[in-house]
Amino acid sequence: MKKFCSYMAVSFLLSICFMGWTVKSMESSSGIDEINDKLSMLRDTIDEYYIGEIDDGKLEEGIYRGFVAGVGDPYTSYYTPKEFADFMESASGVYAGIGVQMTIDKTDNSISIVEVFPGSPAEISGLLPKDKIIGADGTTLNGDDFSLAPELIKGPEGTDVVVTIYRPSEETTYDFVITRQNVIYPSVEYEMMDNNIGYMELRSFEELTYSQLVEGIEILESQGAKGLIIDLRNNPGGLLHITEQIVDEFIPDGIIVSTKDNSKEIVDSMASSDYNDIPLVILVNEQSASASEVLSGALKDHGRAKLVGTRTFGKGIVQSILPMVDGSAIKVTTSEYYTPSGICIQGTGIEPDYLVELPAELMILPNLTFEEDLQLQKAVEVLIEEIGL
Amino acid sequence: MVREMIPRLLGLMTGIVLAVILILVYLLTPQLGLATVEVYDRNKLIILDQVVGYQYFKQSDYEDRVEGLYSGYVSGLEDSTTMYFTAEEAAKWLAEDKGKYVGTGIKFTWGITNQYLVVTEVLNNSPAEAAGIQVGDRITAIDGVFAMMSNELDIYEKLTSTSDAVYTVIKDGIETDIALFSAEIETDAVNSMLLQNNIGYLELASLNEGAVEEIYSHIDNLETQGANKWIIDMRYLSNADFQETILLTDLLTDAGPMFLSVDKEGETTEYNSVNEKINGQVVILTNASTSGNVEAVIATVKDDESITTIGTNTKGNAKVQEFIQLSDGSGLLIATENLYTTDEREIGSEPMEPEILVELDVAYTLKLVTEGVSDKELDNQLIAAIEHLS
Numbered sequence: 001m002k003k004f005c006s007y008m009a010v011s012f013l014l015s016i017c018f019m020g021w022t023v024k025s026m027e028s029s030s031g032i033d034e035i036n037d038k039l040s041m042l043r044d045t046i047d048e049y050y051i052g053e054i055d056d057g058k059l060e061e062g063i064y065r066g067f068v069a070g071v072g073d074p075y076t077s078y079y080t081p082k083e084f085a086d087f088m089e090s091a092s093g094v095y096a097g098i099g100v101q102m103t104i105d106k107t108d109n110s111i112s113i114v115e116v117f118p119g120s121p122a123e124i125s126g127l128l129p130k131d132k133i134i135g136a137d138g139t140t141l142n143g144d145d146f147s148l149a150p151e152l153i154k155g156p157e158g159t160d161v162v163v164t165i166y167r168p169s170e171e172t173t174y175d176f177v178i179t180r181q182n183v184i185y186p187s188v189e190y191e192m193m194d195n196n197i198g199y200m201e202l203r204s205f206e207e208l209t210y211s212q213l214v215e216g217i218e219i220l221e222s223q224g225a226k227g228l229i230i231d232l233r234n235n236p237g238g239l240l241h242i243t244e245q246i247v248d249e250f251i252p253d254g255i256i257v258s259t260k261d262n263s264k265e266i267v268d269s270m271a272s273s274d275y276n277d278i279p280l281v282i283l284v285n286e287q288s289a290s291a292s293e294v295l296s297g298a299l300k301d302h303g304r305a306k307l308v309g310t311r312t313f314g315k316g317i318v319q320s321i322l323p324m325v326d327g328s329a330i331k332v333t334t335s336e337y338y339t340p341s342g343i344c345i346q347g348t349g350i351e352p353d354y355l356v357e358l359p360a361e362l363m364i365l366p367n368l369t370f371e372e373d374l375q376l377q378k379a380v381e382v383l384i385e386e387i388g389l
Numbered sequence: 390m391v392r393e394m395i396p397r398l399l400g401l402m403t404g405i406v407l408a409v410i411l412i413l414v415y416l417l418t419p420q421l422g423l424a425t426v427e428v429y430d431r432n433k434l435i436i437l438d439q440v441v442g443y444q445y446f447k448q449s450d451y452e453d454r455v456e457g458l459y460s461g462y463v464s465g466l467e468d469s470t471t472m473y474f475t476a477e478e479a480a481k482w483l484a485e486d487k488g489k490y491v492g493t494g495i496k497f498t499w500g501i502t503n504q505y506l507v508v509t510e511v512l513n514n515s516p517a518e519a520a521g522i523q524v525g526d527r528i529t530a531i532d533g534v535f536a537m538m539s540n541e542l543d544i545y546e547k548l549t550s551t552s553d554a555v556y557t558v559i560k561d562g563i564e565t566d567i568a569l570f571s572a573e574i575e576t577d578a579v580n581s582m583l584l585q586n587n588i589g590y591l592e593l594a595s596l597n598e599g600a601v602e603e604i605y606s607h608i609d610n611l612e613t614q615g616a617n618k619w620i621i622d623m624r625y626l627s628n629a630d631f632q633e634t635i636l637l638t639d640l641l642t643d644a645g646p647m648f649l650s651v652d653k654e655g656e657t658t659e660y661n662s663v664n665e666k667i668n669g670q671v672v673i674l675t676n677a678s679t680s681g682n683v684e685a686v687i688a689t690v691k692d693d694e695s696i697t698t699i700g701t702n703t704k705g706n707a708k709v710q711e712f713i714q715l716s717d718g719s720g721l722l723i724a725t726e727n728l729y730t731t732d733e734r735e736i737g738s739e740p741m742e743p744e745i746l747v748e749l750d751v752a753y754t755l756k757l758v759t760e761g762v763s764d765k766e767l768d769n770q771l772i773a774a775i776e777h778l779s
Contacts, residue, residue: 007400008407032431035455039428042462042473042721045713049723051653052468056428059465063429066461067437070454071445072542078437106499106538107758109677140702140740142677168751261446286502289539311504314539322440326430330437332444347540349504360501360755 039063064328073333075319081327096157098122099183101204101236102133102149103287109143110134110166114234114287115203120183125176127165128366129234134173135164155180168364187238188212190220197383198225199376205238205291210245217276227279227383233309233375237290240318244269247298249276254302254340257294259318261335280305281383283375284352289313297339297350306386307352308379316345354378434458459719468724470681470708476718481551483720486630486712488597490576491551493517493569497528500758503538505529505559507761515574520567522558525761529564530557581607586779589616590771596629596683601636608667618778619671620771623687624700627680631709634682638689639664641671641696647689648736650709650726658726671696672774675743680704685728688736691744697777698743700770707737747773 046054061080068078079087099120105112111133116123135141136152153161157180165174187209190200198220202209217228240257247256248271256269282296282305293312299305316337323329337345356375362368370376442449456475463473474482481491494515497506506528511518528536531547532554547554551571558567578600580592589611591604608619629637638647642662650658675687675698684707690696709726728736753767765771 005400007397008404009400011401011404011408013404013408031451031455032434035434035458036427038459038715038717039462041715042459043428045715045721046463046466046471046723049653049711049713049721049725050466050468050471051708051724051726052466052471054466058467059462060429062461062463062465063458064433064437064461066464067434067454067458068441069461070457071441071449072453072546073445073447074542076441076445104538106503107501108754166748171748171751262443286504286538310502311537314535314537317446320444322444324433324436326433330440332441333446334444335446347535347537347543349535349537349539357502360759363501364751364755 068330073317075317075331075333077331079329079331084323084327084329087329096180096182097150097154098125098127098161098163098178098180100127101234102146103236104143104146105132106143111141111143111146111149114236117183117203118186118189121178121181122163122176125178127163127176127178128167130168130364130366132166132168133163134166135162137162153180157182169366186212188216190216192220192223192225193229193380195380195384196224196226196387197380198223198228199231200228201231202235202292204235205240205242205246207239207242209238210242210249213246214249217278221278225278227281227387229281229283229376229379229383230305231283231376232288232292232296233283233285234287235289235292236287237292237315240291240294243291243294247295248272250280250299250304251275251302256298256340258338258340258342259335260338266338279383279386281379281386282307283379284309284312284350285375286310286313288350289315293345293350294337294339297343297345300350300353301340301343306354306382307350308354308356308382309352309375310355310357311351312345312349314345314347314349316348354382463721468708469706470710470722470724472722474720474722476720477551479714479718479720481549482712482722483714484573485628486597488576488578488595488599490515490574492549492571492574493554493556494572494574495522495528495548495569497548498758498761499538500527501755504536506536506544507758509757509761512574512576516570516572520569521560522556522567522569523560527559528556529559531555533557577603579603579607581611583611583614583616584620584775586618586775587615588618588620588775588778589614590620590622592622593626596626596633596637598630598633600630601633601640604637604640617669619667619669620674620774620778621671622674622771623679623683624674624676624770625678626683627678627704629681629683631682634685635660637683638662638686640667641686641690642666642693646731648685648731649729649733651729652726659731669695670778672777673698674770674774675700675703675741676749676770677701677704677740680706682707682709682728682737684737684741687741688728688730688734691730691741697745698741699745699747699774699777700743701746701748702740702742703737705737705740745773745777 065078099117099122100113101115102111103114113129113131115129116127133141139152141149160177160179163176163178187203187206193199200216244256251271252273252275253271256271258266258268260266284296284307293316296307300307317333318335319331320334321329321331356378362372460473484491490512494512494517495508496510498509500507508524508526511522530536534540534543536544553570556567556569558565578595582590584590591607639662643666644662647660647662684703687698707728708724710722711725712720712722714720747770750769753763757763
């Protein structure tokens with residue numbers, strides 16, 4: 001028994017020393033003490049001066065939120081358990097919307113409609129692209145409320161929402177009562193133009209986009225199309241694997257896109273041999289983002305298509321969502337895309353072969369006629385030269 | 390032999406198990422720790438740090454995350470008038486509070502495509518002016534980072550940083566690289582001019598110590614030129630010194646009580662007008678950039694028939710604030726008092742509507758975002774103000 005006690009005492013002390021040292025060094029290496037000191041300094045100052053209510057839970061969430069946001073990337077962020085639950089619910093499509101694509105217009109810090117989906121409640125009610133959403137259900141909205149807007153506008157299917165619109169081209173404000181619906185819209189639209197030119201607009205990259213594109217090209221070719229204009233203007237992106245299929249459809253071999261993460265490891269996705277050799281011109285603009293840039297960048301680098309329009313948006317990063325045990329989650333940008341020639345899409349975008357800018361007064365119009373659409377005219381001109389008509 | 394080993398082994402094991410239990414108790418009970426009680430979950434922070442540190446696609450600095458933590462902690466108050474400043478931001482804020490501008494001297498707006506910035510103003514005696522930057526120039530990159538919306542955070546950081554930077558600028562269609570540094574520059578708080586129909590136009594850019602004194606001298610000057618009606622342009626006025634807000638309200642009110650402030654102990658302070666009110670009809674121009682304690686001016690003159698507000702809603706976040714600098718140089722701007730009208734309506738908890746709502750014409754904005762400068766003739770809010778006074 002004596003031996004038991006003495007051995008116990010010795011091992012206890014040794015273990016305490018070792019583990020205590022490990023814990024302590026872990027704390028100081030991550031600067032926990034420093035953080036605690038400063039937080040208590042901030043707290044004392046707030047307690048002494050601040051007039052408003054203090055919610056300790058919110059302050060704690062703020063710590064996690066700020067710590068994650070501190071990397072300086074707008075797409076890397078922390079979700080509280082409630083936010084994450086809401087996110088999962090909206091991602092699973094329980095909520096219905098009105099069928100518009102929105103963006104922040106920085107020139108006047110407003111929420112601007114990029115696109116009104118055909119057949120959507122928004123289109124039926126009369127909303128137009130370039131309309132500004134300045135209110136929803138009585139709440140005033142501007143560019144600062146970009147994440148709030150969808151929360152207000154979305155809701156159970158069949159219910160109504162009042163959306164307040166400012167229409168710059170008419171300088172008028174309208175209230176629209178719109179019934180929410182689950183909107184499925186075609187991501188591909190096509191038509192024949194003069195000179196045997198096929199025109200195909202890709203609005204986004206959804207599950208069905210690849211098969212709709214292939215089907216569309218077949219129909220256009222059967223109608224005599226000798227060249228194709230693919231319009232990626234205002235296309236915000238979508239599913240990468242679908243985009244890769246589309247690139248593969250047009251190139252015989254080589255790299256489709258490369259992804260690089262923190263470990264500097266580069267993963268290339270490669271094309272298979274079958275391809276369609278129809279002459280191509282791609283229309284891009286400052287709202288062509290993400291998957292649109294993967295597609296236009298790959299076809300440009302392979303010399304497969306000429307690009308007409310303006311430099312693309314420059315969003316070439318991938319996020320992963322990592323749930324935590326307490327129900328919260330972090331969304332982290334884990335890797336970035338490179339085009340086959342090694343251009344980093346993020347923050348750079350894809351430069352067109354033919355730069356064609358639209359005059360400012362045309363940029364605020366909801367739809368352009370062929371006569372107004374200088375970019376489309378240039379695309380036709382370039383394609384006619386390519387085909388050799 | 391074996392029998393002798395058993396108590397020793399048991400002793401060893403029990404010792405280790407007890408130590409583990411003690412360490413766990415220590416870890417899970419912050420009150421027993423050497424540090425103070427923590428307001429957050431330390432283990433969660435360590436996990437967040439590891440996940441972001443290892444998974445994030447680029448190198449990231451731990452220090453940046455910690456600064457973000459402090460900023461996030463203060464943002465947790467969910468008050469738009471209370472915020473944390475890093476040491477660099479705090480130094481800049483303090484200089485600007487003294488009426489100085491800190492930076493290269495360029496004011497800008499995003500171009501219509503969000504792929505360049507348009508220079509809207511170049512401050513006198515600034516590094517940008519010395520380098521030949523002009524209104525209408527387009528900034529396409531800073532230090533090689535494209536001035537695009539997808540780089541928004543990086544670009545804002547570069548624009549507001551006090552470090553040297555190389556600006557890529559398109560002047561008359563030609564792209565050039567211009568190295569710029571940051572400097573402290575004296576700026577005019579007030580610009581004024583005499584408009585048609587004897588209207589004196591006062592544009593308030595900032596309201597720091599001494600600004601209202603400047604306003605008085607501009608008014609005297611304009612009066613000698615015959616001005617007897619006034620347009621006070623407060624459309625881009627925020628972050629005013631509270632004492633100056635009191636003086637500006639005084640200028641626009643007859644002697645008597647103006648507004649009230651209440652501190653956290655419930656102590657009320659009444660602010661009284663001592664000077665005579667300005668002579669003649671007045672129009673105040675407002676928009677969503679009209680923010681902070683200057684909104685008290687607008688709330689106070691709301692019922693005055695001789696003063697009309699024109700434009701769009703104010704921001705709606707008026708509080709009395711105090712700037713506290715911490716020992717490490719960082720700082721806190723804190724809302725310390727609420728503001729109320731004399732009939733006890735809270736000021737600035739909601740945006741304030743102008744008496745005459747006039748949205749700025751698209752034509753004005755379009756010209757501004759393409760050329761960096763727009764014509765006074767296209768400024769329909771100003772035109773509405775002139776018409777109202779004529």
